Amino acid sequence: MPIADYTPKMLVGYETLVSDFRESLDSYRNRGGYEAFDKVLRKLKPEDVQAEVKSANLRGRGGAGFPAGVKWGFLPKEPQPGAPHYLTVNADESEPGTFNNRPILEQYCHTLLEGIGITCFAIQSHHAFIFVRGEYFDAQKNLNAAIREAEEAGILGDKCMGHDYKLKVTVHSGAGAYICGEETSLLEALEGRRGYPRLRPPFPAIKGLYQCPTLINNVETIAWVPMIFRDGVDEFKKYGTEKSGGPTIYSISGHVKKPGNYEAPQTVTLRDLIYHYAGGIRNDNKFKMCFPGGTSVPLFFEDALDVMMDFDSPPSKGSFLGSKAIQVMDETVCPVWVCLNTMHFYRHESCGQCTPCREGSSWMYKILTRLERGTGTMEDIDMLEEICDKISGRSICALGDFSTAAPRSAIKRLRHEFEEHVKQGCCPFKDKMDWHEFK
Amino acid sequence: MAVTDKNEVKKDTVTLTIDGIEVTVPKGTNLIEAAKAVGKHVPHYCYHPSLSIDGNCRLCLVEVKGMPKLTIGCNTMAQDSMEVFTESEQVKDAQKGMMEFLLVNHPLDCPVCDRGGECQLQRFSMEYGLSDGRAIDSRRKFPKEDFDPLIDLERNRCIVCQRCVRFMDQLGGERSLVVVNRGNHDCIATYENEMISGNRFSGNVVDLCPVGALTSKPYRFKARNWELQQVQSTCTLCSSGCRVTHWVRNGEILRTTPPTRPKNKRYQLDDETMEFICNAGRFGHDFANSDKRLMAPLVDGEAGEWNAAIDETAKRLNSVKEQHGADAVGFLIGGRSSCEEMYQINQLARGVVKTNNIDWRGGLLSKEAAKAWSVAFDAANGQLADPTVYDTILLVNADIGGQSPVDALKIKESARFGYSTVVSVGYRHDPWFANRINATVQVAPHQTAEFIGAMGRILTSNGEILSTDAANLADTIQADHKSMMGFLSQLQNTERGLLIFGLNDLGGLNAPAVTQACLEFSKTMGDRFKLLPFAPDRNARGAFAMGVQPDRLPGGPLNDDETNSRMTEAWRKLPKTAGLTAPEMLQAAADGKLKALYVLGAEALWNYSDSGLLEKALSNLELLIVQDNFPSQLTDKAHIVLPGNLTIEGFGTYADLSGYVIRSGQGRRPLSRIPAQQHCATLGEIMLAMGNKHALTNAHDVFVKVLELVKVSEAVDPDALLLGGPGESAPIWPHNTPEQARPVISSARPFSYYSTYKPAYRLDNQAIRQDTEAKLAGSKPVGAAEGDALTLTWAPVLFGKDPKLDLSPSLDDVREGGEIEIAPHTGRHHNIADGDTIVVSAKPNGDGVKGVVKFNEHMAKDTVFFAQNGIEFDATSGMQTLPAAYLRKAGN
Ligand SMILES: Cc1cc2nc3c(=O)[nH]c(=O)nc-3n(C[C@H](O)[C@H](O)[C@H](O)COP(=O)(O)O)c2cc1C
Ligand code: SF4
Ligand code: SF4
Ligand code: SF4
Ligand code: FES
Numbered sequence A: 001m002p003i004a005d006y007t008p009k010m011l012v013g014y015e016t017l018v019s020d021f022r023e024s025l026d027s028y029r030n031r032g033g034y035e036a037f038d039k040v041l042r043k044l045k046p047e048d049v050q051a052e053v054k055s056a057n058l059r060g061r062g063g064a065g066f067p068a069g070v071k072w073g074f075l076p077k078e079p080q081p082g083a084p085h086y087l088t089v090n091a092d093e094s095e096p097g098t099f100n101n102r103p104i105l106e107q108y109c110h111t112l113l114e115g116i117g118i119t120c121f122a123i124q125s126h127h128a129f130i131f132v133r134g135e136y137f138d139a140q141k142n143l144n145a146a147i148r149e150a151e152e153a154g155i156l157g158d159k160c161m162g163h164d165y166k167l168k169v170t171v172h173s174g175a176g177a178y179i180c181g182e183e184t185s186l187l188e189a190l191e192g193r194r195g196y197p198r199l200r201p202p203f204p205a206i207k208g209l210y211q212c213p214t215l216i217n218n219v220e221t222i223a224w225v226p227m228i229f230r231d232g233v234d235e236f237k238k239y240g241t242e243k244s245g246g247p248t249i250y251s252i253s254g255h256v257k258k259p260g261n262y263e264a265p266q267t268v269t270l271r272d273l274i275y276h277y278a279g280g281i282r283n284d285n286k287f288k289m290c291f292p293g294g295t296s297v298p299l300f301f302e303d304a305l306d307v308m309m310d311f312d313s314p315p316s317k318g319s320f321l322g323s324k325a326i327q328v329m330d331e332t333v334c335p336v337w338v339c340l341n342t343m344h345f346y347r348h349e350s351c352g353q354c355t356p357c358r359e360g361s362s363w364m365y366k367i368l369t370r371l372e373r374g375t376g377t378m379e380d381i382d383m384l385e386e387i388c389d390k391i392s393g394r395s396i397c398a399l400g401d402f403s404t405a406a407p408r409s410a411i412k413r414l415r416h417e418f419e420e421h422v423k424q425g426c427c428p429f430k431d432k433m434d435w436h437e438f439k
Numbered sequence B: 001m002a003v004t005d006k007n008e009v010k011k012d013t014v015t016l017t018i019d020g021i022e023v024t025v026p027k028g029t030n031l032i033e034a035a036k037a038v039g040k041h042v043p044h045y046c047y048h049p050s051l052s053i054d055g056n057c058r059l060c061l062v063e064v065k066g067m068p069k070l071t072i073g074c075n076t077m078a079q080d081s082m083e084v085f086t087e088s089e090q091v092k093d094a095q096k097g098m099m100e101f102l103l104v105n106h107p108l109d110c111p112v113c114d115r116g117g118e119c120q121l122q123r124f125s126m127e128y129g130l131s132d133g134r135a136i137d138s139r140r141k142f143p144k145e146d147f148d149p150l151i152d153l154e155r156n157r158c159i160v161c162q163r164c165v166r167f168m169d170q171l172g173g174e175r176s177l178v179v180v181n182r183g184n185h186d187c188i189a190t191y192e193n194e195m196i197s198g199n200r201f202s203g204n205v206v207d208l209c210p211v212g213a214l215t216s217k218p219y220r221f222k223a224r225n226w227e228l229q230q231v232q233s234t235c236t237l238c239s240s241g242c243r244v245t246h247w248v249r250n251g252e253i254l255r256t257t258p259p260t261r262p263k264n265k266r267y268q269l270d271d272e273t274m275e276f277i278c279n280a281g282r283f284g285h286d287f288a289n290s291d292k293r294l295m296a297p298l299v300d301g302e303a304g305e306w307n308a309a310i311d312e313t314a315k316r317l318n319s320v321k322e323q324h325g326a327d328a329v330g331f332l333i334g335g336r337s338s339c340e341e342m343y344q345i346n347q348l349a350r351g352v353v354k355t356n357n358i359d360w361r362g363g364l365l366s367k368e369a370a371k372a373w374s375v376a377f378d379a380a381n382g383q384l385a386d387p388t389v390y391d392t393i394l395l396v397n398a399d400i401g402g403q404s405p406v407d408a409l410k411i412k413e414s415a416r417f418g419y420s421t422v423v424s425v426g427y428r429h430d431p432w433f434a435n436r437i438n439a440t441v442q443v444a445p446h447q448t449a450e451f452i453g454a455m456g457r458i459l460t461s462n463g464e465i466l467s468t469d470a471a472n473l474a475d476t477i478q479a480d481h482k483s484m485m486g487f488l489s490q491l492q493n494t495e496r497g498l499l500i501f502g503l504n505d506l507g508g509l510n511a512p513a514v515t516q517a518c519l520e521f522s523k524t525m526g527d528r529f530k531l532l533p534f535a536p537d538r539n540a541r542g543a544f545a546m547g548v549q550p551d552r553l554p555g556g557p558l559n560d561d562e563t564n565s566r567m568t569e570a571w572r573k574l575p576k577t578a579g580l581t582a583p584e585m586l587q588a589a590a591d592g593k594l595k596a597l598y599v600l601g602a603e604a605l606w607n608y609s610d611s612g613l614l615e616k617a618l619s620n621l622e623l624l625i626v627q628d629n630f631p632s633q634l635t636d637k638a639h640i641v642l643p644g645n646l647t648i649e650g651f652g653t654y655a656d657l658s659g660y661v662i663r664s665g666q667g668r669r670p671l672s673r674i675p676a677q678q679h680c681a682t683l684g685e686i687m688l689a690m691g692n693k694h695a696l697t698n699a700h701d702v703f704v705k706v707l708e709l710v711k712v713s714e715a716v717d718p719d720a721l722l723l724g725g726p727g728e729s730a731p732i733w734p735h736n737t738p739e740q741a742r743p744v745i746s747s748a749r750p751f752s753y754y755s756t757y758k759p760a761y762r763l764d765n766q767a768i769r770q771d772t773e774a775k776l777a778g779s780k781p782v783g784a785a786e787g788d789a790l791t792l793t794w795a796p797v798l799f800g801k802d803p804k805l806d807l808s809p810s811l812d813d814v815r816e817g818g819e820i821e822i823a824p825h826t827g828r829h830h831n832i833a834d835g836d837t838i839v840v841s842a843k844p845n846g847d848g849v850k851g852v853v854k855f856n857e858h859m860a861k862d863t864v865f866f867a868q869n870g871i872e873f874d875a876t877s878g879m880q881t882l883p884a885a886y887l888r889k890a891g892n
Helices: A025-030 A035-043 A046-055 A068-072 A102-106 A109-122 A137-152 A183-190 A219-223 A225-231 A233-238 A270-277 A335-349 A355-373 A378-391 A399-424 B031-037 B089-104 B120-128 B163-171 B204-208 B279-283 B306-324 B339-353 B367-379 B405-416 B445-460 B467-476 B481-492 B511-524 B540-546 B561-571 B582-590 B611-620 B633-637 B679-689 B699-709 B718-723 B809-814 B824-829
Strands: A085-091 A125-132 A168-173 A214-218 A248-254 A260-264 A287-291 A325-330 B013-018 B021-026 B061-064 B083-085 B151-153 B178-180 B187-189 B214-216 B229-234 B243-249 B252-257 B261-263 B266-268 B329-333 B392-396 B421-426 B439-442 B497-502 B529-534 B596-600 B623-627 B652-655 B660-664 B761-763 B790-795 B819-822 B837-841 B848-855 B863-867 B884-889
Touching: A025 A109, A025 A137, A035 A109, A035 A225, A046 A068, A046 A109, A046 A225, A068 A214, A085 A109, A085 A183, A085 A219, A102 A109, A102 A137, A102 A219, A109 A125, A109 A137, A109 A219, A109 A225, A125 A137, A125 A183, A137 A168, A183 A214, A214 A219, A219 A225, A225 A233, A248 A270, A260 A270, A270 A287, A270 A325, A335 A355, A335 A399, A355 A378, A355 A399, A355 B089, A378 A399, A378 B089, B013 B031, B021 B031, B031 B061, B031 B083, B061 B089, B089 B120, B163 B204, B163 B405, B204 B214, B229 B660, B252 B279, B279 B809, B306 B329, B306 B596, B306 B623, B306 B679, B329 B339, B329 B582, B339 B540, B339 B561, B339 B596, B339 B652, B339 B679, B339 B699, B367 B511, B367 B529, B367 B540, B367 B582, B392 B405, B392 B481, B392 B511, B392 B529, B405 B421, B421 B445, B421 B481, B439 B481, B445 B467, B445 B481, B445 B511, B445 B790, B467 B481, B497 B511, B511 B529, B540 B652, B561 B699, B582 B611, B611 B633, B623 B633, B623 B679, B652 B699, B679 B699, B790 B884, B819 B824, B824 B848
Parallel strands: A085 A125, A085 A214, A125 A168, A248 A325, B013 B083, B329 B596, B392 B421, B392 B497, B421 B439, B497 B529, B596 B623, B790 B863, B819 B848
Antiparallel strands: A248 A260, A287 A325, B013 B021, B061 B083, B151 B214, B178 B187, B229 B243, B243 B252, B261 B266, B652 B660, B660 B761, B819 B863, B837 B848, B837 B884
């Protein structure tokens, strides 16, 4: 579908308002809100709901794009005695450059709550948790207010919308750790412990929160569920690709003229996102590279501009859709500096549990600091690549792999710029970058 | 741990290949253990068979055919037709990478690190690492902190494997260690200024730490471990009877650890040991190095020659015997002596002096108590080597928690893994233990026997437990009806139960009634409950078997014809008159009837709680001979003092509570520079000097003699015992575990003390069991306190004062028992708060004992508890015989 014809389904306009503004229950109901939930409770059985979501090809928006319906099906068919099912909504949004959950959490609370209602019904859960990033104060405040509103209106509670189904939704604040976005360390944190990723197996769908079957989905994944039931599977699928249904929200930041969240069908290309939605590069500079999905995925370079931004196309150009957070960098940016900057993040956010990530990220940070200062050697560049090889695939959670994405892709494509640092004994970009710390 | 143990093949097994070698292992075996079974070593740091799987070090990565990535061997369970590769290029690359990462921030201060030589980081760097370092950047440094009085923490060396964290949480039962900070600034820490040695097992983290991050403070900078001589021995501090290795240099014990094992052709600390020891055993060895130790015999205070001292001893004993008769001589033995020493002194008493006045139960206040002990030990048929075989473990007045830590740990682990439901009944429970078992039932001392009796009646009254019965029983102790019903049903549904009952509290005053009740209970339950009497002495079962008490002989009761003729043959004519028990001997001495007392091991009288009578008894004696190694109040009063070998310096065998016997002292050289006279030899030489030509003077010979005379069971191999080190053999403990609450503990196994060796033999009671029925009929419980008075209770605790530990300054900061314990509601009732200083007196407003109050919620109402070896316990107040106590705040 041509992007010009697309009108947003989720971000209907409130998101441009201040963060403590929230769409009210009345307003949401006026545009058909909670009708889907009512319909589901009235007409459908849990397994029907799961089947619909499966056929809608809804894929997880949290990063990996795993088919939501399939994941729901991993939970036991019926809750066993003493082992209730839980839904945990991952609202820890901490991936650098990612802010596409934020409008849903702050303004479209009821959309999310309706999604939670339908999802919980589908997995026969009566208690959902929303684990919200600690810094999202307004989101937490707004969500709690919306839950209260929904409870008072009888939408949530002992008899949801007057039907024989009860549901409680609890908002839990994170404490400011990126790693708590990883689903199993999120569960640890929710249980009151230090946010350490768990070993798998067992998987959360079998033993998750409090050792009970637990479904974990990203905010946006859940927030698309009502549309599937309100507008129908076919309508939903229209805005996606064959393998991935529905529109999605992209966060665009960096050297663009109009950074922000843009909702688009998944058929959109990277070029459209940067030049159509975000208004092009600042000062009409040259596009050099971008992270297409947070800093945890490899960099994209110019040859990737026409790639379609769905879950399945970016790998053809060596990267992933990830968190759909596009951080654009123009020709002034030093790739070593970019790696250094991301490594600063990963070595700080590594939970420290496992050896390769804990030691590897801080070691790479030290090496990158040397390179960027101009005191590195040619061997350092090879060593960086080697360290990446020794981390990836060997850590407990994916954070270890994430930390290798930037250096690996940057060295692969822009090795000469790394070498230039060694040759010149300083950063060749330092005068172009006004924020450069090693001037 | 042999994964191919024959017990396990019966269960579900899986067959896989490891580096091309086929192996069959039980289901649920991880790849590290499966690889061990084919002799392949998968290097690892964080995995430990006694701890939950954490999977954080990533060193155990192996290749499994069909898996896209390498997988960790610790958390991957063996499956049928798996093909595992532990030495492929990919695996080696991962190991090299991991070793390099671990060294990036390591200070490499091996030359000053106590762990050097037994450090797993050194070992694996050599075996699996790179030879060159590439990390040229500055290393992360933590400031040094004073972490704990017993344990030193060097954070820069820590590899964050979290073994210590998991040990404290899972075995120690306290989350006292945590990881703080993130990324590579993470390090282990305690809460604010807390220390971890408040926990009695914390010292084990030193052995568990694969690197030199946690080391022993007392041992710090003392030695390089390869210079030390290892002496395999046993701890004698309590009835857990742990095996230990003492590490000795120039006659000084520098450290004590769980037993070492042969590895790469030499004995080494086992980084996967499942034998954990307590802090008293680990850090309490300084007494052996004490310069107060006596080396030469003292006659009337003068140090002299051995020959002269032995002749003098023989002469004086003979003279008392001639003047006042054989029965004017008494013999007291401490429960930490070896079986051989006990046998020798028994022969001296019965075979040479010809008196039956011999006893080892010096802590008891009454002869009824002594009798109860005999009946109790005769009935012993349970064991604690493997508590997991019992579905219910019921403790009655048994302070295993406070007096026998490692046995307590084993029981607690059995509860934690869901093998056993553990309930402790009594007036006071050790808080650490009580909080980690399934339940405690608070019953006042005078009600205990009655309570056990009532329990038995309800459970055997055919059919269902009536809720009215349960409610009535609950009311007698003001307990909750519903939990009483639960408790009774648990007992009723028990198929294999163990009933452990304590004998040594209140100077044994409660022992007759409680023993009687427990024996009856076991009988009415159709023997579904095995019996295990609890006394904290290291060699209590040994003493019973060696017959060092008036009513017994080695291997049987005094009045048993077979035993009698066997021992008459060995010792010639035996004395005919009945002997005195320990309390009777003291009374007789105080009355001037007993003229000579021979004490072997000063701890014999350490726990006697009527110091007034003791004082009188000792000062009335014509002859006091003390055979002990350290000066004490007892040696001060003695006419003759005969020092001798320490446990580690000589051969000796010791039985634990379950009757399992292990040996001590496999050191090649004596500890002291002047070789100490062996206690066994001293006793033999006295017998020779008194004219007995058959006396033995060598502990090995005595041991062989004992085996001829005493019935034992289960694998007696005296030759192996005499010659060899601790034998390696199949584990006795089961390796499968029930599904756990947290997934992370799903494959941890309960701590198993007997996992790697078999004891020498087991003292067998069944064979010599006599008719114990109705022997104690009519035993009266101790009286209840009247009026507003509280009931006074007391018992010794392991970490309290002790003749040996008092000479071990390392333990100064972790001693226990300095407080007066009461239940919180008793405190509230008397307007006393936790931490108040109070006076406890026998009469309202009378003089009494002053101390600080500690609330213990696991205590019966209206009782007061003293650790008798904790605070000054003024026995002359007569409080023991009149168990009433009055509390008031000090200063009022
Ligand atoms: C280090 C790390 C951080 C993550 N952070 C987030 C996050 O902030 N939000 C999120 O939704 N998913 C995050 N994820 C992904 C989650 O683990 C999980 O895959 C996701 O919540 C599943 O939801 P979905 O199926 O709806 O995509 C993170 C994963 C890793 C490894
Ligand atoms: S990969 Fe990093 S963040 Fe993930 S468990 Fe290991 S140390 Fe923690
Ligand atoms: S102190 Fe030792 S045992 Fe504890 S985490 Fe560090 S290396 Fe592991
Ligand atoms: S538990 Fe007892 S035997 Fe074991 S080390 Fe401690 S004091 Fe010694
Ligand atoms: S032993 Fe497997 S990860 Fe440490």
